[in-house]
Amino acid sequence: EAGVVQSPRYKIIEKKQPVAFWCNPISGHNTLYWYRQNLGQGPELLIRYENEEAVDDSQLPKDRFSAERLKGVDSTLKIQPAELGDSAVYLCASSLAPGTGIQETQYFGPGTRLLVL
Amino acid sequence: GNSVTQMEGPVTLSEEAFLTINCTYTATGYPSLFWYVQYPGEGLQLLLKATKADDKGSNKGFEATYRKETTSFHLEKGSVQVSDSAVYFCALSPSTNTGNQFYFGTGTSLTVIP
Numbered sequence: 001e002a003g004v005v006q007s008p009r010y011k012i013i014e015k016k017q018p019v020a021f022w023c024n025p026i027s028g029h030n031t032l033y034w035y036r037q038n039l040g041q042g043p044e045l046l047i048r049y050e051n052e053e054a055v056d057d058s059q060l061p062k063d064r065f066s067a068e069r070l071k072g073v074d075s076t077l078k079i080q081p082a083e084l085g086d087s088a089v090y091l092c093a094s095s096l097a098p099g100t101g102i103q104e105t106q107y108f109g110p111g112t113r114l115l116v117l
Numbered sequence: 118g119n120s121v122t123q124m125e126g127p128v129t130l131s132e133e134a135f136l137t138i139n140c141t142y143t144a145t146g147y148p149s150l151f152w153y154v155q156y157p158g159e160g161l162q163l164l165l166k167a168t169k170a171d172d173k174g175s176n177k178g179f180e181a182t183y184r185k186e187t188t189s190f191h192l193e194k195g196s197v198q199v200s201d202s203a204v205y206f207c208a209l210s211p212s213t214n215t216g217n218q219f220y221f222g223t224g225t226s227l228t229v230i231p
Binding site: 033041042044045091093095105106107108109110111 | 121151153158159160161162163166206208217218219221222223224
């Protein structure tokens, strides 16, 4: 079974430029997550989708970040314009839809390492 | 609120040494607890998990026991190998039915030397 696929793996851009990351979750996983991982830190949730609906985007900096999951499968995360502080690894994860009182395991992709110059 | 505290690294051990990485948590209700491992240049991989008190998760020689009385989920391995060198993350997911929210610790870097 294929895991979570992300592209690109690495991206170097100049500040104020736009950038987009793509994620394809594990087949059958309704829930998709975007995390940001700063150097030496754990992942921090940016946005969570249940199918095509964004159910938790409270940590997404909406002035410059946007995300979409139009058909409830793959997803795109965009930053426009990028700032120096956006340099980080952007991780995508997916899981089965959580049942009542059940917390499903999240499966992570390899991440996109972004460097903003 | 919900949070995870891990012992700070980096940790350096000789091959075949005993490993303990401490993890304590704060949560409402009865969370599920996880250990993830991140090898250089890769994403996080689930190592083991426990979903209720006194459960022991185990995988690849690693173990962790869900201790409700001490709110801990320490990771242990009896004999580490060079291939275990990685960053280890403790995480919790609250049991309240607000979705599959995960809270991660800051990670503990482990280097095993031959």
